Amino acid sequence: MAPQIDGFFSQVDSLSSHFIDRLSKAVAIPSVSSEAARRPDVVRMAHFLADELKTLGASVELRPLGKQPDNPELDLPPVVLARYGNDKNKRTILVYGHYDVQPAEKSDGWATEPFTLSVGEDGRMFGRGSTDDKGPVLGWLNAIEAHQKANVDFPVNLLMCFEGMEEYGSEGLEELIQKEGKGYFADADAVCISDNYWLGTEKPCLTYGLRGCNYYGVEISGPGADLHSGVFGGTAQEPMTDLVRILASLVDTHGKILIPGIMDQVAPVTKEEETLYDGISFTMETLHDSLGSKTTIFEDTKSTLMARWRFPSLSIHGIEGAFSAPGAKTVIPAKVIGKFSIRIVPNMEIEKVNEIVAKHVNDTFATFGSKNTLKVYPIHTGNWWAASPNHWNFRAASKAVERVWGVQPDFTREGGSIPITLTFEQSTGKNVLLLPMGSSTDGAHSINEKLDKKNYIEGIKLLGAYLHYVAEEPQQ
Numbered sequence: 309m310a311p312q313i314d315g316f317f318s319q320v321d322s323l324s325s326h327f328i329d330r331l332s333k334a335v336a337i338p339s340v341s342s343e344a345a346r347r348p349d350v351v352r353m354a355h356f357l358a359d360e361l362k363t364l365g366a367s368v369e370l371r372p373l374g375k376q377p378d379n380p381e382l383d384l385p386p387v388v389l390a391r392y393g394n395d396k397n398k399r400t401i402l403v404y405g406h407y408d409v410q411p412a413e414k415s416d417g418w419a420t421e422p423f424t425l426s427v428g429e430d431g432r433m434f435g436r437g438s439t440d441d442k443g444p445v446l447g448w449l450n451a452i453e454a455h456q457k458a459n460v461d462f463p464v465n466l467l468m469c470f471e472g473m474e475e476y477g478s479e480g481l482e483e484l485i486q487k488e489g490k491g492y493f494a495d496a497d498a499v500c501i502s503d504n505y506w507l508g509t510e511k512p513c514l515t516y517g518l519r520g521c522n523y524y525g526v527e528i529s530g531p532g533a534d535l536h537s538g539v540f541g542g543t544a545q546e547p548m549t550d551l552v553r554i555l556a557s558l559v560d561t562h563g564k565i566l567i568p569g570i571m572d573q574v575a576p577v578t579k580e581e582e583t584l585y586d587g588i589s590f591t592m593e594t595l596h597d598s599l600g601s602k603t604t605i606f607e608d609t610k611s612t613l614m615a616r617w618r619f620p621s622l623s624i625h626g627i628e629g630a631f632s633a634p635g636a637k638t639v640i641p642a643k644v645i646g647k648f649s650i651r652i653v654p655n656m657e658i659e660k661v662n663e664i665v666a667k668h669v670n671d672t673f674a675t676f677g678s679k680n681t682l683k684v685y686p687i688h689t690g691n692w693w694a695a696s697p698n699h700w701n702f703r704a705a706s707k708a709v710e711r712v713w714g715v716q717p718d719f720t721r722e723g724g725s726i727p728i729t730l731t732f733e734q735s736t737g738k739n740v741l742l743l744p745m746g747s748s749t750d751g752a753h754s755i756n757e758k759l760d761k762k763n764y765i766e767g768i769k770l771l772g773a774y775l776h777y778v779a780e781e782p783q784q
Contacts, residue, residue: 312460313776317769319458324765327450332425334442335435341408341476350385350472353407357388357470364452366392373480384480385472389492392452393465399778400465402496405445405503406474409437410753417755431761439759440752444502444745445470451772463779467496482731489735498701499732499740506747507720511589512709514702515742517721518729519651520692522661526554526669529643530680537638548630550678551646557672558648559622563605567668575654585610588718617721624648651723658689693730699739704777712770
């Protein structure tokens with residue numbers, strides 16, 4: 309494999325300016341999915357990808373998804389489905405990414421124009437979508453082109469699924485994946501998603517798990533209208549008082565979930581799993597820098613990472629209906645809604661968690677002897693995902709990281725959720741790998757989003773090398 313892969317690497321270096329120009333053209337298209345006025349630009353980005361793929365010899369389909377549920381006058385942007393290669397003797401890898409981006413305006417605090425790729429002398433390339441997720445998406449196209457120019461046989465068949473609504477909830481995509489799991493994606497042997505980031509800035513990682521997210525509302529109402537505390541204070545039972553007491557019963561200062569039965573569902577940590585946390589490139593100083601303080605619950609990295617990835621957490625997010633503006637207002641709100649979420653992990657079951665939460669909130673409220681009315685309900689739910697890091701898909705990616713970056717990757721989970729990961733796994737029945745290109749400092753969703761030139765160019769090599777190792781990695 310060495311001469312082949314070396315030739316591919318050399319070609320990536322030779323084409324680096326061309327690949328940066330391709331990213332520049334993509335960033336220049338303001339494909340903001342959350343803004344109706346920008347929908348034509350999102351569609352334009354889909355056609356840009358389709359045209360680039362066709363030029364490379366891929367078969368491409370722009371799959372319509374119908375109308376947007378919360379705006380029936382608006383068409384959802386199409387999903388770009390593409391196939392490169394159809395050799396029955398080769399493995400087939402399904403890759404996913406998204407071509408839409410978060411909103412961005414110069415007035416938000418950007419140091420550069422957000423929809424102009426600005427490449428600094430230090431190699432940092434600023435622009436909305438550069439790392440999330442246009443750089444990684446184009447990485448797959450660039451890998452194809454570099455193989456062609458190097459006259460190196462492409463090692464696998466590549467299926468591509470690029471959507472345009474990820475930043476707005478992936479409307480319509482879950483249904484498409486479920487439908488095509490045994491259709492368009494039927495011959496996929498494994499799935500690779502590049503829409504996440506390194507844990508730090510120095511060492512690549514492979515991600516094998518994500519927490520799910522159950523989000524809840526607790527509504528307490530009493531009076532028929534907001535009241536003046538000078539007139540009614542001390543004479544009416546106040547919804548806010550009850551709500552604050554309920555919220556205080558959910559979690560303590562040290563992050564311990566106080567709802568009985570929650571931790572009973574969590575899968576025990578195995579000795580093999582514990583070893584994956586040893587030597588991970590992460591320091592408490594990095595976390596303190598991210599926090600802007602030293603208010604961490606734990607003092608060591610292993611406990612911190614396990615609390616972030618491996619165990620459930622409960623966060624209180626806000627209170628709807630309460631006075632929150634500056635200054636003083638002596639109002640007693642008639643109805644308040646507290647909002648909190650639980651990040652769920654293996655082997656927690658969504659419905660069982662919902663039942664336990666509802667029981668705890670109702671039981672706690674019953675002890676108050678309050679005449680107010682309580683409702684507790686899930687606002688949305690999302691399941692956890694965990695893959696086997698010992699699968700040949702991960703072994704191939706690990707070898708690719710070592711070949712490109714010269715180090716063994718960290719095997720990581722993430723505390724957040726990428727729901728589509730689980731959808732791909734369930735619909736195809738195949739192993740799913742998260743293979744990041746960007747680093748932790750890229751600022752996705754933030755002002756001054758960037759992708760380092762080194763991460764982009766070496767990331768293209770990584771994606772190509774991964775496919776080469778996929779082609780030769782044994783099943784067991």
